[in-house]
Amino acid sequence: MARKTWTSDSKDFRSPLGEDYRTLRARTLKICRALVKAYPDARIPLVFSTPHELLVATILSAQCTDLRVNEVTAVLFRKYKSVADWAAAPLGTLEKEVHSAGFFRNKAKAINESAEDILERFGGKVPSTLEELTSLRGIGRKSANVLIAHAFDGQGIIVDTHFIRLSRQMGLTGELDPVKIEFALMELLPKRHWSSFSLMRTWHGRVTCAAKKPECERCVVAASCPAAASQGDITWAAKLPQKKKGPRSR
Ligand code: SF4
16 A cells, blocks of 8 residues: 655645644644653553564454463563574464464464564564564564564554544544554654654553543543544544454554
């Protein structure tokens, strides 16, 4: 998918609220600054000590709680010390070991195959660019951006379920496709904010703007959020395309 670049006078730019590009960009930045200020101590909740451990934890985190992932990896990281150890692990053994994280067959395969790729093509060292990371078997853009942001201190927009929901509630995009949302936010925010904005949005989705009960009355971005007036009920967003059931991106 090609990335679309907008400018302030782009004729084909469409905001879900009808704002022009410049206004939406300013509102997005305002939301970003408020969230960064509200959660100064926010950290990625996955426990890891190397880029490869984060890669394994990120694969396991798909549709699984961080708490469960950390329980599973606490055992695994004591057993598998190097990328070579993960690549050599029998798939059946790995499947049993990650079973409690759900989708165990796909996750064990992704861990196993990505380790083989890292060993064969990158000399056992986890690569650090989006292109290289997404070239690994079993690694999608979301996982790659998690690595870039939290293992390599780079900038990446991490589009998880919280990010998709909040992007629509806040009226920043009407898209449902994670890659289109990522590209849209890349245009709306200066690159230096991409990683922190992603992390803060996830925290905000857990702490204040939970899917079932958003606490708009105490929300730090209420003044910039169109869903605040309806207590998080995204009545206006209901007119946007709705999500179809299916596998989520990794
Ligand atoms: S105002 Fe309400 S819906 Fe909007 S981000 Fe805050 S909690 Fe969520």
